[in-house]
Amino acid sequence: MSIIAFDLGASSGRALAGDLKGNRIQIKEIHRFSNGPIQRGGHLYWDIDHLFAQIKQGLAKAKSMGKEPDSLGIDSWAVDYGLIAQGRLLQAPYHYRDHRTDGVMDRVGEKIGRSEIFSRTGIQFLPFNTIYQLAAMGEQEPEVLIKAERFLMIPELLRYWLTGEMISEFTNATTTQLVHEATRTWDVELISRLGLKRSLFGSLVQPGTPAGRLLSSVSAELGLGTIPVMAVGEHDTASAVASVPAMESSFAYLSCGTWSLLGTEVDQPVTGRKALDLNFTNEGGVGGKYRLLKNIMGLWILQELKREWDRKGQIYSFEEWVALSRQAPAFASWINPDDPAFLPAGDMSVRIREFCLKTKQQAPEQPGEFARCILESLALQYRHVLEQTELLSERSFPGLYMVGGGIRNELLCQWTANAIGRPVWAGPIEGSAIGNLAVQWIGTGEIRDLEEARTIIRNSFAVREYEPAQGPQWQEAYDRFCGLGGM
Structure with missing residues (x-):
């Protein structure tokens, strides 16, 4: 049974064809394309027309390769949305890094109360959450909200x-900070x-629910049948976590890419005072689970x-950046990756130097530094959040599963193992797309449930183990890292 997963990331997208043969999944990349913000009138938007065109191109490529799918699903990053009126998109979706939400989270918190918002939704406070984007629109563009008839997130x-x-779809909806954690539906009062x-x-529908078929106009344009479309774990992290090849029911995971999301699965949200103070989130997961996790700024900082x-003309590939970092002096300086200074685009080196000088560290000068x-800061922050996850879940984990494109960075995987003092199990790389495929098969009954899906994924894709090394040096580094301001 051949199906297609469209996995849209903040910097690129891909279409993977998947075939389920016995207890193994075979995948083939059909199409890959760039993604990124466009700037217009001082604001950042997504080029949603480009993304739709790329999805159609991916379907056309699948047909040309003889892989017309039996179904398809789409996952993407969270929080961003479009507004529909009379069947049409009112404006291009804003990019979550757009500055229009500056200060809005604090104003909404003062109006309703942070503790009440958290107790109702269980969601981490981030300035770009949908709740604050909509509040910003209410302040700045009320006429758009008045005209709008329906709210749809990017995959929708x-x-x-x-x-x-x-x-x-449920998993992505929970990231809006507008879904009630107890009722698992929109919080009407909020x-x-x-x-x-x-x-x-x-x-809201759960992952694995049929969500229509290709319109006849789309089918005719592409020369395809009216292919079924499935609602999957449409937050890409929900799909990524579904792909974790864990052998145990209780495990810690890290979905590693532009963002890093580290946590564990739980049956019920953890919404006590400690979770609020640590700014953890309880996002909807596949199979009725919740994802107790924390968003970490991730490889965005290196990408930027x-x-x-x-732009300065000093062009290095990501592989060269990693090689340069390997050659630089160890444990010279660190940042708190989750400091708000590192969220916007722009001169990242200036902000890194400012943070180091503010915290009385030697500021880096050269690219490798x-x-x-x-x-190193990411690896150390992963340990910090892993220990917080253990505290909140009242569990201990023997190691950490890492999935996603960031695991191509073998140095980061090894340093993560060193920092946490436990093994790291890395794979699969295309975690979100593979989880997307798995949920489609669960929805059609080809796979029984999430547990069986993970067994099949474990049988289908290589997992590399990284053993911890240099324990005393990394322990000393972690002790110093925890003493940085803002940790």
């Missing part, structure tokens, strides 16, 4: 254009207190540093 919007069906229309938000040096500062 693309599905709508493919199928004509407006269907909202929506009302924000001055939003309840009618904007459609009923690379773009900065590229910057890269080493970032990668």
Whole structure:
């Protein structure tokens, strides 16, 4: 049974064809394309038309390769959305790094109360959460919200254009900070207190639910049949966690890419005071689970540093950045990756130096020193968040499963093992796309449940083990790292 997963990341997208043969999955990349923000009028937007065109191109390529799919699913990053009126998109979706939400989270917190928002939703406070994007729109563009008839997140919007069906999916909806953790549906009271229309938000479906078929117009354009479209774990991290090849029911994971998301699966949200103080989140997962985790800034910092040096004419590949970091002095300086200073695009090297000088450290100068500062800081922050996860879940974990494109960085995987003092099990790389495929097969009954899916994934893809090394040096480094300001 051949199916297709479209996995849209903040910097690139891909289409993977998957075939389930016995207890093994075979995948083939059909299409890969770039993604990124466009700047217009001082604001950042997503080029949603480009993404839709790339999805259609991926389907056309699949047909040309003889892989017309039996179904397809789409996952993407969280929080961003489009607004529909009279069947049309009112404006291009804003990019979550757009500055229009500056200060909005604090104002909403003062109006409703952070503790109440957290107790209702269980979601981490991040300035770009959908709740604050919509509040910002209410302040700055109220006429758009008045005109809007439906709210659709990015995969839902693309599905709508493919199928004509407006269907909202649970895992991605939870990231809005507008879903009640107990009822598992939209928090009508919270929506009302924000001055939003309840009618904007459609009923939620679980991953693995049929979500329509290709419109006849799309089928005719591409020369395809009316292929079924499935709602999968449409937050890419939900799909990534579904792909974790864990042999045990209780495990810690790290989905590693532009963002790093580290946590564990739980049956019920953890919404006590400690979780609020540690700013953890309880996002919806596949199979009725919740993902107790923390968002960490991730490889975005290195990606943005690379773009900065590229603009200066000092162009290195990511592999060269990693090699340069390996050659730089160890444990010279660190940053708190989750400091808000590192969220916006722009001159990352300036902000790294400012943080180091503010915390009385030697500031990096050379490319390798910057890269080493970032990668060591991420590895040490992973340990910090892993220990917080153990505290909140009241569990201990023998090691850490890592999935996603970031595990191509073997040095980061090894340094993570060194930092946590436990093994790291890395793989699969295309975690979100593979989890997307698995949920489609669960939805069609080809795979029984999530446990069977993980067994099949473990049988299908290589997992590399990294054993910890240099224990005393990394323990001393961690002790010093925890003493940085803001940790």
